[in-house]
Amino acid sequence: MSHRLTRDEARRIAVSAQLLTAERPSGIVETIDALMVVNIEPTAAIAPSADLILWSRLGWPYQPADLVRLIEEDRAVFEWGGFYRAMTDLPLLLPEMRRRPQSAEAREWLAVNDVFRREVLVRLRAEGPLRAADIPDAAQVSWRSSGWTNNRNSLQLLEMLVLCGDVAVSSRDAAGRLFDVADRVYPSDVPLIAEEDAARERAERRLASLGIARAKGLAQPVEPIDVGEIGEEAVVEGTSGVWRVDPEMLTAAAGVTPRTALLSPFDRLVFDRRRLEEIFGYEYLLEMYKPAAQRRWGYFALPILHGDRFVGKLDARADRKAGVLRVHGVHEDETFTDEVRDAVDAEIRELARWLGLEVAGGR
Incomplete structure (x- = not known):
């Protein structure tokens, strides 16, 4: 019609x-x-x-x-x-989260920094919620960008892990975002679509x-x-x-x-x-x-x-x-x-x- x-x-x-x-x-x-x-x-x-x-x-x-x-x-x-x-939209986003990061450059950067990634997840599990500034930069390879994220490895990693669904933004205040492992922010009974x-x-x-x-x-x-x-x-x-x-x-x-x-x-x-x-x-x-x-x-x-x-x-x-x-x-x-x-x-x-x-x- x-x-x-x-x-x-x-x-x-x-x-x-x-x-x-x-x-x-x-x-x-x-x-x-x-x-x-x-x-x-x-x-x-x-x-x-x-x-x-x-x-x-x-x-x-x-x-x-x-x-x-x-x-x-x-x-x-x-x-x-x-x-x-709305949290009710989370099931609709999970398939896209599983595809992240989308760029080959970001996927390669995550791969070469796998030790850093695992260390950050362990630290969040033990101490979270944390700000990006609370996480020491232990990147094996620095993130290169012509923009403001250049060499800001802890923040860039957290951003990617949020998009991937491994980390979530727990809260915000005047100083910015606090991050935590996703299962302490998102519900556990999310239907699979x-x-x-x-x-x-x-x-x-x-x-x-x-x-x-x-x-x-x-x-x-x-x-x-x-x-x-x-x-x-x-x-x-x-x-x-x-x-x-x-x-x-x-x-x-x-x-x-x-x-x-x-x-x-x-x-x-x-x-x-x-x-x-x-x-x-x-x-x-x-x-x-x-x-x-x-x-x-x-x-x-x-x-x-x-x-x-x-x-x-x-x-x-x-x-x-x-x-x-x-x-x-x-x-x-x-x-x-x-x-x-x-x-x-x-x-x-x-x-x-x-x-x-x-x-x-x-x-």
């Missing part, structure tokens, strides 16, 4: 699938389960990405301490590949979380943005090629009530920049890596969603010492109507209230 969708319909499907309508989810685990992944980027110009993503869905009742409890005590949420995930079945179910869950996606997209290091032949075929007016759509969202999205939301730059609704431009006609680029003079919208500008359209960017910073959310500017993609301006201003006040700050500055 092939569907013909307007851009309005495609946007509503995408927004509804990402839980950004007036009908908010009821809890953290439910939200993470529906979103499938929540980005962990810790930059806290306003708040860490995971907290912004969950607040934008749940509203002011969400508190970061509740997420910490679910991760560290309840073990209902876990970290893998740079994302928080065939690799093909797990891949298909992951693709189905990904499409349900996105609503509409391409069958094939740009390759990602851990979590894909495409869905293969899952779902049903769709054509969206004004875009080229074929999309895949979650059939359940075709009717579910029609009757939703929209709202205004301030999103993390790492939110899955904006993560796929090509999809963002094709469906929403929205240009966005995270500018914190640019020199200040080259920024158009700000260091950590938040995309502003109003209904099923992105209408601008919020340039703000949390100044916790002064007790204020400093609003440096609200960049309007098109001149706001009074209704849009009031809704955006109200959401900025809600963000400040959730952070325990007062709003300072303005347009």
Whole structure:
């Protein structure tokens, strides 16, 4: 079956699938389960990405301490590949963990450092949880990279062992991650799922979380943005090629009530920049890596969603010492109507209230 969708319909499907309508989810685990992944980027110009993503869905009742409890005590949420995930998804990831590491270079490095690997696992078993800095570098061969991991052997080994499923992130604090052997973090009664079945179910869950996606997209290091032949075929007016759509969202999205939301730059609704431009006609680029003079919208500008359209960017910073959310500017993609301006201003006040700050500055 092939569907013909307007851009309005495609946007509503995408927004509804990402839980950004007036009908908010009821809890953290439910939200993470529906979103499938929540980005962990810790930059806290306003708040860490995971907290912004969950607040934008749940509203002011969400508190970061509740997420910490679910991760560290309840073990209902876990970290893998740079994302928080519901623990119920662990069986779907185990087949991929068994294939890791994927690159020949990483596999060879692990092989020549097998003594180091075994020593680290023994140390974690005896002393864990530990930070990478707590583990002496006993690598037989150093890791070589043009990036920041060059010669950081203990950290690189732990990263690989997490991806392989032998080690898990036990917790995080202001100093970073603590690692432990996986069987002290993950449940022991995980069902075994065939690799093909797990891949298909992951693709189905990904499409349900996105609503509409391409069958094939740009390759990602851990979590894909495409869905293969899952779902049903769709054509969206004004875009080229074929999309895949979650059939359940075709009717579910029609009757939703929209709202205004301030999103993390790492939110899955904006993560796929090509999809963002094709469906929403929205240009966005995270500018914190640019020199200040080259920024158009700000260091950590938040995309502003109003209904099923992105209408601008919020340039703000949390100044916790002064007790204020400093609003440096609200960049309007098109001149706001009074209704849009009031809704955006109200959401900025809600963000400040959730952070325990007062709003300072303005347009």
